[in-house]
Every structure is written in structure tokens, then in C-alpha cells.
Amino acid sequence: MMDAAAAAPKGKTKAKQRYLKRKKERRKLSKNKKQKTSLSQSQAGELENEDAEDNESIVEEEEVVEETLPVVEKSEKRPKKRRKLSIQPEDGETVEPVLAQTPPAPSIQRLPTPQAALPTFPLPALPNAPSKSTLALQGLDKALVDADIIPPTKTLPIPPEGDADGGTGLSEKMRKRLIDLGITELFAVQTSLLPFLLPSDPMYKALYQPFNPPRDVCVSAPTGSGKTLAYAVPIVEILSSSIVTRLRALVVLPTRDLVVQVRETFEAVSKGRGLKIGTATGQHSFPHEQAQLVADRSTHLKGGSSKVDILICTPGRLIDHLKETPNFSLQHLRFLVVDEADRLLAQSFQDWLIQVLAATRPPKHALEHTLNDLASSTPKLPSYNSTPGPLNLPVPDALAPAFLHLLPYPDIPSFITERKEHSCQKLLFSATLTRDPGKIAALELRNPKYFIVQGSSTDEEEENAILDVATEKFTMPATLKEHMIICSAYEKPLVFFHLVQAHNILNALVFTKSAESTNRLVRLFEFFQNARASETPNPTNIVARAYSSDLPVADRKTILENFKSQKIQILVCSDLISRGIDISHVSHVISYDSPVDMRKYVHRVGRTARAGREGDAWTLVEEQEARHFKLMMKDANHLSQVKKLRIGEQDLTSLVPHYETALSNLKDSYSRS
Numbered sequence: 001m002m003d004a005a006a007a008a009p010k011g012k013t014k015a016k017q018r019y020l021k022r023k024k025e026r027r028k029l030s031k032n033k034k035q036k037t038s039l040s041q042s043q044a045g046e047l048e049n050e051d052a053e054d055n056e057s058i059v060e061e062e063e064v065v066e067e068t069l070p071v072v073e074k075s076e077k078r079p080k081k082r083r084k085l086s087i088q089p090e091d092g093e094t095v096e097p098v099l100a101q102t103p104p105a106p107s108i109q110r111l112p113t114p115q116a117a118l119p120t121f122p123l124p125a126l127p128n129a130p131s132k133s134t135l136a137l138q139g140l141d142k143a144l145v146d147a148d149i150i151p152p153t154k155t156l157p158i159p160p161e162g163d164a165d166g167g168t169g170l171s172e173k174m175r176k177r178l179i180d181l182g183i184t185e186l187f188a189v190q191t192s193l194l195p196f197l198l199p200s201d202p203m204y205k206a207l208y209q210p211f212n213p214p215r216d217v218c219v220s221a222p223t224g225s226g227k228t229l230a231y232a233v234p235i236v237e238i239l240s241s242s243i244v245t246r247l248r249a250l251v252v253l254p255t256r257d258l259v260v261q262v263r264e265t266f267e268a269v270s271k272g273r274g275l276k277i278g279t280a281t282g283q284h285s286f287p288h289e290q291a292q293l294v295a296d297r298s299t300h301l302k303g304g305s306s307k308v309d310i311l312i313c314t315p316g317r318l319i320d321h322l323k324e325t326p327n328f329s330l331q332h333l334r335f336l337v338v339d340e341a342d343r344l345l346a347q348s349f350q351d352w353l354i355q356v357l358a359a360t361r362p363p364k365h366a367l368e369h370t371l372n373d374l375a376s377s378t379p380k381l382p383s384y385n386s387t388p389g390p391l392n393l394p395v396p397d398a399l400a401p402a403f404l405h406l407l408p409y410p411d412i413p414s415f416i417t418e419r420k421e422h423s424c425q426k427l428l429f430s431a432t433l434t435r436d437p438g439k440i441a442a443l444e445l446r447n448p449k450y451f452i453v454q455g456s457s458t459d460e461e462e463e464n465a466i467l468d469v470a471t472e473k474f475t476m477p478a479t480l481k482e483h484m485i486i487c488s489a490y491e492k493p494l495v496f497f498h499l500v501q502a503h504n505i506l507n508a509l510v511f512t513k514s515a516e517s518t519n520r521l522v523r524l525f526e527f528f529q530n531a532r533a534s535e536t537p538n539p540t541n542i543v544a545r546a547y548s549s550d551l552p553v554a555d556r557k558t559i560l561e562n563f564k565s566q567k568i569q570i571l572v573c574s575d576l577i578s579r580g581i582d583i584s585h586v587s588h589v590i591s592y593d594s595p596v597d598m599r600k601y602v603h604r605v606g607r608t609a610r611a612g613r614e615g616d617a618w619t620l621v622e623e624q625e626a627r628h629f630k631l632m633m634k635d636a637n638h639l640s641q642v643k644k645l646r647i648g649e650q651d652l653t654s655l656v657p658h659y660e661t662a663l664s665n666l667k668d669s670y671s672r673s
């Protein structure tokens with residue numbers, strides 16, 4: 001018998017035999033393991049640990065055996081073909097199978113989910129046509145397009161003395177004065193204009209701003225909206241800072257009556273501020289006016305010699321003073337107000353505007369001429385570099401700063417190269433502001449700022465407001481009610497009498513086409529009243545008076561005062577007082593003869609419904625004029641606001657007998673005179 005060692009195959013060492021034996025045992029064990037499904041975890045763990053230990057020992061042994069036993073290596077399990085792996089996550093979410101190493105085959109499922117549809121593009125189309133208003137705005141003056149649109153409802157309370165100015169820009173003195181006058185809030189036009197003209201920075205309130213001259217202003221605001229205070233208040237505020245009297249504000253108005261009215265406003269507002277106010281209307285003799293306006297007329301003074309700070313005048317008399325009154329000068333003007341601007345610009349009286357503007361500008365040559373005489377009479381002036389000698393320089397006589405450079409002083413070098421500008425600020429006002437570019441250009445406005453008072457809340461309404469000014473469509477006071485009565489020429493006086501009686505009119509302004517018609521209507525009305533009174537037990541006596549340019553100035557003044565104090569109930573007038581006149585209690589305006597143009601209509605009806613009060617306007621339109629009147633209203637986009645009033649035939653026929661008597665009496669009176 002062979003022993004075990006001898007039985008061992010040749011070349012196998014003891015270690016090898018031991019290894020093979022243990023391997024056999026391990027295989028056996030792993031077979032058993034598979035069969036024993038109920039094998040506990042702990043047992044399995046022990047087995048694994050055992051395996052791990054075995055493996056360690058094998059590695060050690062293999063390091064030794066490796067070269068000699070390649071067979072053993074072959075027996076190791078190698079990964080076969082790579083297969084797809086499927087991962088089943090715990091939460092049950094299905095994960096796309098991933099192929100190891102090989103790139104994923106393109107699959108529709110794997111593409112990002114496409115959007116609902118392909119992106120859409122707008123169909124080619126023409127852009128929307130610009131609106132009519134946008135088109136109309138094109139080519140308009142930029143200043144007008146940039147206008148400030150102020151809603152008429154915008155008001156600002158005036159804080160009492162001691163409080164902050166509340167955004168009004170007003171001094172304590174002015175606030176106290178206004179409150180004393182019963183003005184407790186600023187109207188729309190004033191809320192915007194006052195802070196613009198009275199900025200909080202005192203630099204901009206200065207009388208002279210030679211290097212930063214103020215912007216000019218154009219204001220379009222309805223009748224009775226408070227335009228007069230909108231310029232009177234800032235002028236008084238700025239001028240009251242001046243100590244020396246110079247003509248610094250010039251207010252130009254179309255009629256004497258308006259001059260008187262605006263003077264009253266200035267006097268009321270400037271009470272206690274030390275400002276001197278003068279007027280020039282031709283009401284007094286020329287020498288009298290000269291003496292009122294100029295202190296020294298005998299010495300030639302280059303800076304002028306004014307006795308007033310504010311001059312309110314009509315253009316005709318202004319030009320007379322510019323030409324004829326020695327030392328009457330506009331060089332110090334800080335404000336030039338053109339109220340009822342469209343009317344004044346239409347008035348080419350002696351080219352008044354050109355002459356006034358020329359007088360406010362520093363002349364390039366004219367002053368030099370006048371100074372030449374002076375220079376020739378003085379010893380030759382030393383040049384800047386020459387040996388200093390005794391200077392005998394002309395006295396500037398309080399020349400305005402913008403005019404100083406014209407004096408024949410030695411040339412003093414200055415680091416300021418900018419030209420000095422005159423500081424005259426032009427302020428234009430009207431309820432019917434003109435858009436005639438030629439007329440506006442004549443004003444030589446400096447960077448003008450427009451303010452338009454008109455109801456507007458949307459952008460479109462703002463555009464419309466600008467367009468209305470551009471196309472001369474005017475805004476009426478919101479509190480005004482308008483009516484037209486179409487009748488025959490024969491019925492017209494009857495309609496007038498009926499309106500006066502039926503509506504118990506006590507404060508009416510009646511407009512006719514001429515001074516002659518005015519007088520005739522008043523006389524007819526008086527005869528009619530007399531005829532009625534003889535048959536009526538307790539007749540109400542209504543006093544009617546004519547107010548026309550035929551009357552002496554003193555009589556006009558008395559009549560106007562009597563109408564204001566309600567001693568006269570009906571004032572019959574021509575268009576002489578259709579503009580600007582402010583009589584607060586006028587409840588009715590009757591256009592006995594219908595106005596020929598829209599501007600006249602706006603100003604006539606604007607004598608009522610002022611300062612937020614109610615008012616009625618009636619226009620009597622003869623049948624043959626009806627077409628023209630309606631067309632005029634339609635062109636102004638205003639026809640819908642003018643209601644047609646029908647008067648029953650019965651109402652008129654009852655008045656006919658008295659009317660017939662009045663007519664025959666009038667005829668007699670005319671034949672006698």
C-alpha cells in the first residue's frame with residue numbers, strides 16, 4: 001500500500017493539498033447553503049465571515065501559488081456578458097433601464113416631452129393705424145404737446161398764517177390777505193401756475209435771472225376760472241421784494257373796463273405790500289397820465305424813471321407812452337402779461353406787440369447811439385491796460401443788468417462768457433387761446449410752458465384737451481346751462497319779454513349786435529313794461545339800461561356800479577363787455593342777437609357761471625340764422641350741449657297787445673327825436 005504522501009500526485013506540495021481539500025469543503029458547504037433555505041441570517045453571516053477569512057488566506061497562498069497554478073485562476077468566476085440592469089427603487093418609481101458603458105439607444109420615450117404645439121408666430125399684418133388724435137398731434141408745437149392738463153376740479157386749500165404753505169408757494173402775508181378776501185382755496189389754474197411761478201428755490205423768484213431767464217407761460221382756461229388771480233398773486237409776491245420803484249410788471253388788456261377791473265384785483269391783493277400800481281387807458285389826458293407814470297421827465301435817464309411798479313394798460317395808450325413819454329422805459333420788466341391774448345394779438349394796433357417786445361430787449365445799437373453823445377462829451381476812457389488815470393465814467397442811472405454791457409465802460413475781463421439775457425417773463429392768458437402759429441411766433445416766446453384747464457382723466461382725454469386747444473375748440477364752465485330758441489324776427493322781442501317774465505330774471509346781461517340795437521331794445525322794453533303796468537295790478541318793475549361805447553366814461557362807470565349793486569336788473573350791451581368782465585351775480589346771459597363766431601359766444605356766455613356758480617345762457621336765433629348757428633356749434637363739438645328750448649304759442653300771443661303798443665310808442669319816439 002502506498003501512503004498518503006506517496007499517493008499524492010506528483011508535484012503537489014502539502015500546502016497545495018491542504019488548499020484543494022479546503023476548496024472542496026467550501027464547495028460542499030456552498031451547495032448545502034443553497035439547499036438550506038431556512039438557514040438563519042446569523043449563520044449566513046458567519047459563513048460569509050468564514051469565506052472572507054478563507055479568501056484572505058487564499059490571497060496569501062495564491063501569491064505564492066500564482067505562477068505555478070494558473071489552473072486555479074481559470075476556475076474563478078468571471079462576469080459573463082454585460083447585461084441590462086434594472087433598478088427598482090424603493091418608492092416604486094420606475095427608472096428607465098440604463099445600459100452600462102454602451103450609450104443609450106435613441107428612444108422616442110427618452111426625448112423631452114414636446115410642448116403642446118409648435119411655437120406660433122404672429123401672422124404678418126400691418127400695424128394698427130394711428131388714431132385720429134395721434135395723427136392730429138403730429139407736427140404740433142412741442143410746447144403744446146407737452147402741456148400740463150389740469151382738471152377743473154383740482155383745488156388746493158390755502159393754509160392759514162403760521163402753517164406751512166401747503167404746496168401753494170405763497171408767503172404768509174399773501175395767504176392772510178387772500179383769506180381776508182374770502183379766498184380759502186386755489187382754483188385749478190392757480191394750483192398749477194402759482195407753484196410754477198413761485199418755486200420754493202428763492203433763486204427762481206429773483207427779479208433778475210440774466211443767466212437762467214424764466215420760461216414763458218401760455219394759459220388756456222375757461223371763463224370765470226380765476227385767471228386774473230393766477231397772475232396777480234405771483235406778480236405781487238415777487239415784486240414786493242423790490243425796494244426801488246421800477247416798472248417791473250406790465251399788464252396789457254383789450255378794454256378800459258378790464259383795466260379798471262384788473263387794477264382793483266391788484267390793489268386788493270397787494271394791500272400793505274408797498275407796491276405802486278398805475279393805469280394807462282386814455283381815460284385821462286395824456287400829460288396827466290405821463291405825470292402819474294414818470295417821476296422825472298426833464299433829465300435824460302438811461303434807466304428810466306418810473307413812479308409805478310405795475311402798469312395796467314390798453315395797447316394804444318402804451319404805445320403812446322413808449323413813443324412820447326421821456327424816461328418811460330420797459331427795460332426793467334420782469335413780467336409782461338397779455339390777458340385776453342387772442343383778442344390782443346388780433347389787434348395790430350400800431351404793431352404794438354413788436355414795439356413792446358423791442359423795448360424789453362437790450363438794443364444792440366440804439367442805446368450805443370444815445371450813449372455816443374455821452375461818451376464824446378467825456379474824456380477819452382482809459383483802456384484796461386493803460387496807465388490808470390482819473391476815470392470819468394457815465395453814471396449808469398439804474399440801467400437794467402441786461403443793458404449794462406452797452407455802457408462805454410472799459411472792458412473788464414470776465415470768466416463768464418455767457419450772454420446776459422433780459423429777465424422779462426411773458427404770461428399769456430385766454431379762455432380762447434389762439435393757435436395761429438404766426439401770431440404765437442410774433443410773441444417770441446422763450447421755452448414756453450402751456451397750462452390747459454380741461455376735464456381729463458385718461459391719456460386719450462389729455463390728448464383731446466391738447467387737440468382742442470390746437471383746433472381752437474373751447475371749454476365751457478361745467479356749471480353753465482346753455483339753450484337756443486329759434487324764432488322769427490317778429491317774435492324775437494316777444495320771446496325776450498317772455499323769458500324775462502317767466503323766469504323772473506333779476507340779474508341778466510343781454511347782448512346785441514351793436515350800440516344802436518342796444519338802445520332800441522332798452523326803449524322797447526321800457527315801453528312794453530309801461531303798457532303792461534297800466535293793465536296789471538301789482539307789476540314788478542324791472543330796470544333795464546343800455547351800456548355802450550356811446551356813453552361817456554363816467555356814465556358807464558355809474559351804470560356798471562348800479563348793475564353790480566342790483567339797482568339795475570338787466571344790462572343790455574354790445575360785445576364791449578363780453579370779454580373778461582367779472583360780475584359775480586349775473587344769473588343769465590341772453591344773446592338777443594346771436595353771436596357771429598364761436599369766440600364771441602364763449603366770452604358772452606362766460607359772463608355767467610363764474611367761479612363755480614350756476615348760470616344760464618340763452619341764445620335767440622332767428623330762423624334764417626339757425627343753420628349758421630348750428631353749424632358753428634357743430635364745428636366746435638358743442639351742439640349737443642346747447643338744448644333747444646320751445647316756447648308755446650300761447651305764451652307769446654298773450655304778450656302781443658302790449659308789444660304792439662310798445663312798438664307804436666317806440667316809432668313815435670323815434671319820429672319825434
Ligand SMILES: Nc1ncnc2c1ncn2[C@@H]1O[C@H](COP(=O)(O)OP(=O)(O)OP(=O)(O)O)[C@@H](O)[C@H]1O
Pocket residue numbers: 182183184185186187190221222223224225226227228229430431579580581582584606610611
Ligand atoms: N381761488 C378763488 N376762490 C374764490 N374765488 C375766486 C378764486 N379765484 C378767482 N376767484 C373769483 O372768480 C371770479 C372769476 O375770476 P376771473 O375774473 O379771474 O376769471 P377769468 O378766468 O379771468 O375769466 P375770463 O376768461 O372771463 O376773463 C372772480 O370774481 C374772482 O374773484
